[in-house]
Amino acid sequence: MRIGIFVCHCGSNIAGTVDVKKVAGSAREIQSVVFSFDYKYMCSEPGQAMIINTIKEKKLDRIVIAACSPKLHEQTFQKCLQNAGLNPYMVEMANIREHCSWVHPREERTTQKALDIVKIYTGKVSHNKPLHRLKVPMTKKALIIGGGIAGANAAMNISVAGYQVTLVEKENQLGGHLNNFKHTFPSLEKTEQLLENIQTLQSNPLVEIYTDAEVKEVGGYVGSFRAKIFSKKSNEMIEDVFGAIIVATGFDIAKQNGHNSSPDIINSLEFEQMLSNGKIIRPSDNKEVQNVVFVQCAGNGQSGSVEYCSKICCMYTAKQALLFTQKNQNNNAYIFHNDIVAAGKNHEEFIHSVRQQDHILYLKGNILNITANRHSLKVQGTDVLADVDVTIDADLVVLATSLVAREGASKVAQMVGIPYDKNNFYSELHAKLAPVDTVTTGIYLAGGCQSPKDIADTLASASAASSKVLSLFNHDHYEAEPFTASVNQQRCNGCFDCESVCTFNAIEKVTLKNGNTVARIIESMCQGCGNCLSACRPAAIDLAGFSNEQIISEIEYAAN
Amino acid sequence: MQQTKTDIEKKIETQDFASLQTDFEPKILAFLCKWCSYAGADLAGTNRLKYPPNMRIIRVPCSARMNPLFAIKCLEKNYDGVLFSGCHPGDCHYSEGNYFARRRFIVFRKLLETIGFDPRRLQVSWVSAAEDKKWADVVRKVIEDVKQIGPNEQFKKIGL
Numbered sequence: 001m002r003i004g005i006f007v008c009h010c011g012s013n014i015a016g017t018v019d020v021k022k023v024a025g026s027a028r029e030i031q032s033v034v035f036s037f038d039y040k041y042m043c044s045e046p047g048q049a050m051i052i053n054t055i056k057e058k059k060l061d062r063i064v065i066a067a068c069s070p071k072l073h074e075q076t077f078q079k080c081l082q083n084a085g086l087n088p089y090m091v092e093m094a095n096i097r098e099h100c101s102w103v104h105p106r107e108e109r110t111t112q113k114a115l116d117i118v119k120i121y122t123g124k125v126s127h128n129k130p131l132h133r134l135k136v137p138m139t140k141k142a143l144i145i146g147g148g149i150a151g152a153n154a155a156m157n158i159s160v161a162g163y164q165v166t167l168v169e170k171e172n173q174l175g176g177h178l179n180n181f182k183h184t185f186p187s188l189e190k191t192e193q194l195l196e197n198i199q200t201l202q203s204n205p206l207v208e209i210y211t212d213a214e215v216k217e218v219g220g221y222v223g224s225f226r227a228k229i230f231s232k233k234s235n236e237m238i239e240d241v242f243g244a245i246i247v248a249t250g251f252d253i254a255k256q257n258g259h260n261s262s263p264d265i266i267n268s269l270e271f272e273q274m275l276s277n278g279k280i281i282r283p284s285d286n287k288e289v290q291n292v293v294f295v296q297c298a299g300n301g302q303s304g305s306v307e308y309c310s311k312i313c314c315m316y317t318a319k320q321a322l323l324f325t326q327k328n329q330n331n332n333a334y335i336f337h338n339d340i341v342a343a344g345k346n347h348e349e350f351i352h353s354v355r356q357q358d359h360i361l362y363l364k365g366n367i368l369n370i371t372a373n374r375h376s377l378k379v380q381g382t383d384v385l386a387d388v389d390v391t392i393d394a395d396l397v398v399l400a401t402s403l404v405a406r407e408g409a410s411k412v413a414q415m416v417g418i419p420y421d422k423n424n425f426y427s428e429l430h431a432k433l434a435p436v437d438t439v440t441t442g443i444y445l446a447g448g449c450q451s452p453k454d455i456a457d458t459l460a461s462a463s464a465a466s467s468k469v470l471s472l473f474n475h476d477h478y479e480a481e482p483f484t485a486s487v488n489q490q491r492c493n494g495c496f497d498c499e500s501v502c503t504f505n506a507i508e509k510v511t512l513k514n515g516n517t518v519a520r521i522i523e524s525m526c527q528g529c530g531n532c533l534s535a536c537r538p539a540a541i542d543l544a545g546f547s548n549e550q551i552i553s554e555i556e557y558a559a560n
Numbered sequence: 561m562q563q564t565k566t567d568i569e570k571k572i573e574t575q576d577f578a579s580l581q582t583d584f585e586p587k588i589l590a591f592l593c594k595w596c597s598y599a600g601a602d603l604a605g606t607n608r609l610k611y612p613p614n615m616r617i618i619r620v621p622c623s624a625r626m627n628p629l630f631a632i633k634c635l636e637k638n639y640d641g642v643l644f645s646g647c648h649p650g651d652c653h654y655s656e657g658n659y660f661a662r663r664r665f666i667v668f669r670k671l672l673e674t675i676g677f678d679p680r681r682l683q684v685s686w687v688s689a690a691e692d693k694k695w696a697d698v699v700r701k702v703i704e705d706v707k708q709i710g711p712n713e714q715f716k717k718i719g720l
Binding site: 069070071095097098099100102103104105109110112113116117120419427429430433439483501503504527528529530531533534535543546548551552554555556558559560 | 585587589598599601602604605606608609610611612613616617618619620621622624625626627628630633634637638639651653654655656657660661664696
């Protein structure tokens with residue numbers, strides 16, 4: 001083994017507090033180190049050239065760069081290695097800048113610490129093995145589960161880019177909830193345009209649409225997901241292979257309950273359908289409706305409100321109140337609320353203008369009681385700002401109940417292999433770093449199945465998911481980082497504790513020729529977190545790039 | 561010289577400050593997850609925060625990779641303290657890794673106590689990539705705690 005150590009001055013960033021010549025000199029004494037040098041700027045052109053030449057001249061087989069954090073130049077130095085004919089993963093970076101020269105004063109202990117850090121990473125690199133990125137072939141066809149606006153929009157984006165899409169919709173038409181209403185907030189723009197756009201998919205040669213169909217099984221991994229789709233129309237099971245999947249199964253609105261006392265107490269979706277049909281009449285006696293009481297944050301009725309905000313109800317209730325009062329000058333709308341959420345673009349302005357309307361009254365307070373009389377509903381509530389109780393004779397009470405995950409959402413998630421939260425909304429990989437990714441590479445989320453959203457945010461998330469798919473399809477292969485785990489199948493005792501802790505479903509059971517059932521890591525699904533290693537009692541699993549040998553060496557090399 | 565917590569409290573009571581001071585400088589090995597804690601430590605450097613130089617850092621992908629047995633190896637090699645630091649629970653880059661790690665660390669600290677080590681020699685922290693100040697505070701606290709315990713001579717005492 002021939003290790004080379006390159007200690008960078010980084011101008012005065014490191015050399016100003018660390019005695020780099022001493023570090024380079026002492027590093028020469030570490031076992032298997034045959035060359036050690038300090039230089040002003042390792043990442044510069046001459047610096048890199050020096051590294052490449054030294055590797056060739058001194059026949060180094062691995063190197064340590066003592067410099068800044070690997071986040072900055074690890075790739076730069078990996079390229080140097082490639083240019084010198086070495087595997088790019090035979091380099092380790094010893095961070096003696098962010099973790100040393102920048103945080104300590106110019107003194108002996110700082111130089112000593114820098115040397116210890118160099119020792120640690122020399123220990124690590126002595127156990128580095130050549131690694132190769134795994135190349136998984138990419139099937140450039142996307143599966144979109146759900147044909148509402150999120151799924152349809154994603155299908156449009158991906159087909160415009162020239163790739164094939166299969167769109168699966170449970171109902172007999174595309175559009176989802178968009179089919180239920182005519183006007184959208186905040187501009188009261190009609191839904192016709194959006195629905196027409198969706199219909200253009202029917203004549204798109206790149207888009208294969210299955211309505212009255214459901215995805216029944218999903219297996220495989222990014223680049224080659226295998227899915228089974230059942231079509232009720234043809235009573236057939238269709239099987240196909242996809243490079244990526246977008247889950248766009250949408251949400252539902254909670255049924256109102258706890259107020260089952262009258263058929264004239266309905267939820268927002270039902271009122272929206274009345275507005276769309278143009279027929280606003282009381283369900284109980286078909287009489288005309290003049291006075292409507294709207295209730296914000298009506299939650300799930302029976303079990304009370306949910307912890308999360310459904311985001312769109314304040315806006316659509318204002319829209320509904322406006323549309324309703326515009327139909328007839330005798331119409332009145334009363335909106336009971338505690339908070340008003342109007343955080344979107346032009347939303348606050350919209351609410352403000354609705355509040356100005358003569359026939360719309362916003363009441364901050366709760367409903368105390370609703371009594372059904374023969375021809376009306378007596379609604380008793382409080383007006384907190386005026387500090388009085390109010391009683392309203394209403395024809396209709398409209399409850400803005402919570403947006404909830406669809407029934408069976410958890411089963412769909414389990415089938416696809418993605419996690420969901422306690423409300424059965426689907427979990428994104430990271431709220432900020434990866435808001436449309438899931439823990440499974442190649443499966444993305446779009447729309448309301450992830451969390452309550454309005455149309456604008458839904459379309460934005462569909463575009464985001466599409467762009468993620470397109471960046472996969474832009475390549476013929478998916479290149480996975482080679483820091484994956486692997487099982488020594490002779491050592492494995494078949495306990496599968498590893499499988500039970502693997503978040504990414506990357507561990508499968510295989511039966512060997514001798515009859516033993518042991519674990520096998522699916523490389524393309526493995527994210528390299530190392531959790532399985534800590535769970536494995538016979539120490540049968542190891543992790544490339546962060547192996548047990550490497551870590552033990554790191555502990556030993558700088559110890560007393 | 562090993563000082564127990566009650567020793568220290570007695571000395572503070574009797575204002576015996578001189579004997580609380582020690583010129584023992586502990587040597588601490590820290591395992592940092594590359595997504596959060598390592599990045600937080602990087603940020604502390606970028607912002608030129610200052611803290612004592614007793615700690616050396618080993619980079620791992622996730623706190624889930626931090627096998628508690630590493631702590632035993634560190635103590636065997638006469639490090640005075642070990643720090644495991646990862647992403648805040650709920651923010652793990654690998655989704656759940658730190659939940660598993662948290663449970664392992666809690667159990668292992670109890671085990672350390674049972675086999676005769678001061679559990680303060682094994683410390684755990686959750687530091688995000690944006691928490692440069694917190695990192696510096698964690699470093700200072702760990703060094704101070706381990707200083708109070710005294711040097712780790714457990715393995716030396718039994719001839720290893």
